[in-house]
Amino acid sequence: MKRPTGTIYWIYLFLFVMLGYWVLTDSGGLFGSQAEIEYSTFKQQLRSDNIESVHIQGDRIRGEFRESQVLNRTEADTTSHKNFVTVIPSFGDEGLSSLLEENDVVITAESDSDGFWWYFLIFSMPLFFLLIIGYMFYRRMQMQGRGMFNIGKSQAKLQEPGKNKTTFDNVAGMDGAKTELREIIEFLKDPKRFEEIGAKLPKGVLLMGPPGTGKTLLARAVAGEAGVPFFTITGSDFMEMFVGVGAKRVREMFKQAKEKSPAIIFIDEIDSIGRKRGAGVGGGHDEREQTLNQLLAELDGFEPSENVIVMAATNRPDILDPALLRPGRFDRQITVDLPSQNSRHEILKIHAKNKTIDESVNLDKIARSTPGFSGADLENLLNEASLYAGRNKRRKIIMDDIENARDKIMMGLEREGMQIDDDEKKILAYHEAGHAIVAAALPNSDPLHKVSVIPRGKAMGQTMQLPEKEKYLYNKEYLLDRMAVIMGGRAAEQLIFNTATSGAQNDLMRVAKLSRKMVVEWGMSDKFGHLAFGSDEEDVFLGRDMTRQKSYSDATAREIDEEVQEISREAYERAVKILQKHKDAFDQLAELLIEKEEVSGEEVLKLMKKDQDSD
Ligand code: NHX
Ligand code: ZN
Numbered sequence: 001m002k003r004p005t006g007t008i009y010w011i012y013l014f015l016f017v018m019l020g021y022w023v024l025t026d027s028g029g030l031f032g033s034q035a036e037i038e039y040s041t042f043k044q045q046l047r048s049d050n051i052e053s054v055h056i057q058g059d060r061i062r063g064e065f066r067e068s069q070v071l072n073r074t075e076a077d078t079t080s081h082k083n084f085v086t087v088i089p090s091f092g093d094e095g096l097s098s099l100l101e102e103n104d105v106v107i108t109a110e111s112d113s114d115g116f117w118w119y120f121l122i123f124s125m126p127l128f129f130l131l132i133i134g135y136m137f138y139r140r141m142q143m144q145g146r147g148m149f150n151i152g153k154s155q156a157k158l159q160e161p162g163k164n165k166t167t168f169d170n171v172a173g174m175d176g177a178k179t180e181l182r183e184i185i186e187f188l189k190d191p192k193r194f195e196e197i198g199a200k201l202p203k204g205v206l207l208m209g210p211p212g213t214g215k216t217l218l219a220r221a222v223a224g225e226a227g228v229p230f231f232t233i234t235g236s237d238f239m240e241m242f243v244g245v246g247a248k249r250v251r252e253m254f255k256q257a258k259e260k261s262p263a264i265i266f267i268d269e270i271d272s273i274g275r276k277r278g279a280g281v282g283g284g285h286d287e288r289e290q291t292l293n294q295l296l297a298e299l300d301g302f303e304p305s306e307n308v309i310v311m312a313a314t315n316r317p318d319i320l321d322p323a324l325l326r327p328g329r330f331d332r333q334i335t336v337d338l339p340s341q342n343s344r345h346e347i348l349k350i351h352a353k354n355k356t357i358d359e360s361v362n363l364d365k366i367a368r369s370t371p372g373f374s375g376a377d378l379e380n381l382l383n384e385a386s387l388y389a390g391r392n393k394r395r396k397i398i399m400d401d402i403e404n405a406r407d408k409i410m411m412g413l414e415r416e417g418m419q420i421d422d423d424e425k426k427i428l429a430y431h432e433a434g435h436a437i438v439a440a441a442l443p444n445s446d447p448l449h450k451v452s453v454i455p456r457g458k459a460m461g462q463t464m465q466l467p468e469k470e471k472y473l474y475n476k477e478y479l480l481d482r483m484a485v486i487m488g489g490r491a492a493e494q495l496i497f498n499t500a501t502s503g504a505q506n507d508l509m510r511v512a513k514l515s516r517k518m519v520v521e522w523g524m525s526d527k528f529g530h531l532a533f534g535s536d537e538e539d540v541f542l543g544r545d546m547t548r549q550k551s552y553s554d555a556t557a558r559e560i561d562e563e564v565q566e567i568s569r570e571a572y573e574r575a576v577k578i579l580q581k582h583k584d585a586f587d588q589l590a591e592l593l594i595e596k597e598e599v600s601g602e603e604v605l606k607l608m609k610k611d612q613d614s615d
Pocket of ligand 1: 427428431432435458459460461462463489501502503504505506507
């Protein structure tokens, strides 16, 4: 049965208190019939010696008649009354006391208790509210499954070896990481063998890599392969509103793990407790530091023979406290990168297993066209594709579904509600055509995938390029071409409409960032040659040095700025030249875009070819 919810409970209590008040103060006259009589009536009854007793309470008199009185105040009301109530006039009545005595009336009195009850109510109100708040608080904590009394308990979830079916077969790619971890698995399977040789195994393994790359999966697979209990916890689970709780939870968790050893403890998102101490805005954070100190102490404390290995994952290794990375702690650091094209293919195969996919689907082609996708992105990709297929009442996922899903993930959700009028549609079409024509004309830029004037995500239209193959290095020619392509949008606005729009904001930003990087970080400017000035990092919040020393003079800073501007200007001018040269294809593409809204890369290339042939 469901217990009454908090609010209802309090409403009941409130009503109960009100009722009690009502009864006690007698104002409702629950006990016996009681007549309200005029003061003069009362005096008259007193003189005729018909008052047995009075009870004086402030300015009110309650009393009893000697003989019941029939007081017909209205025709209908002819009840006889034994009790009465009346009020002493505010100017007082001096003769009253002697009159009462003369007639042998029993007098009782009470201090102004009416007022007392009011005072009671007023003073108890804050207490009452405090109780309500306290109760709600308590309920909320209970609802989170961590009642008041659980507060110091470990929040780590235990997965028994039998239940964990994850093995390295479930993990595609990551060959380097797997090799590293095999050693640890061997150790966990047969600790004695290693102990006999006197080998000391790392206590902590830190998995670092971007989100969605399968760090948790990898840790789970290690536990599955080794067949040992697996404790998982997220860094933020240690945190509670009370100082010292985190530290206690760390202690508890290690105690539990030691009891079950050999075992693996996995701390996800360790950066939330493992951040550099004493850093960040607003100074230290007592609770977090205590928790971290306790974690360090536990790592130092347990002996290798206890066979507990701590794995941790983070996507921000740079903000971790250096103490965590010292030998004897997380000294084994494994980078988990975004998957390569081959790994993406493997990952897709794994996720395709529990989906019905048409034979015509070429997973390798998908892997090629999804650079920068993480494992989680790929999983999401196939799921979105299956949703598309379902929406279109298909029984199998076809290539189109996957491509649709990919475009959605890469460019954002279509914004169907956005109405664009014809004038703006024209600007938009020319802007995108500008990007596309420059991209098609330049030899070093990534091949065009698609041009679209359908609003998606933040952008009203976009030009998509897909690299032919995985790139880890970008040469100067590629970067210069890329900047020209991005400038193509603004160049188109200028050429066709002789104006500039605010829409190019994002394009301009990207060009500015790229050109600054070329000068400052990559040593690619003609003026400075092969010289880097060091980068200035952005995240001031995350415990980095906020006052990075510049390694160059103000005069150089000015020169850098000039060089950056020069590179951006050149990119713009190259774009203008290309658009002028291919004016026919440019116009045709813009018209095609207005008509069809989406144009594929191949179609753009065809237009370009026709244009060149007619030259
Ligand atoms: C606005 N949006 O904000 C309108 C609705 C030049 C025709 N008033 O360059 O859509 O102006 O080549 C990531 C990606 C802001 C972040 C794109 C943040 C775009 C997109 C502004 C086309 N395509 N601009 C483009 C565009 C705009 C914007 C973004 C972003 C426009 C341009 C957005
Ligand atoms: Zn643009």
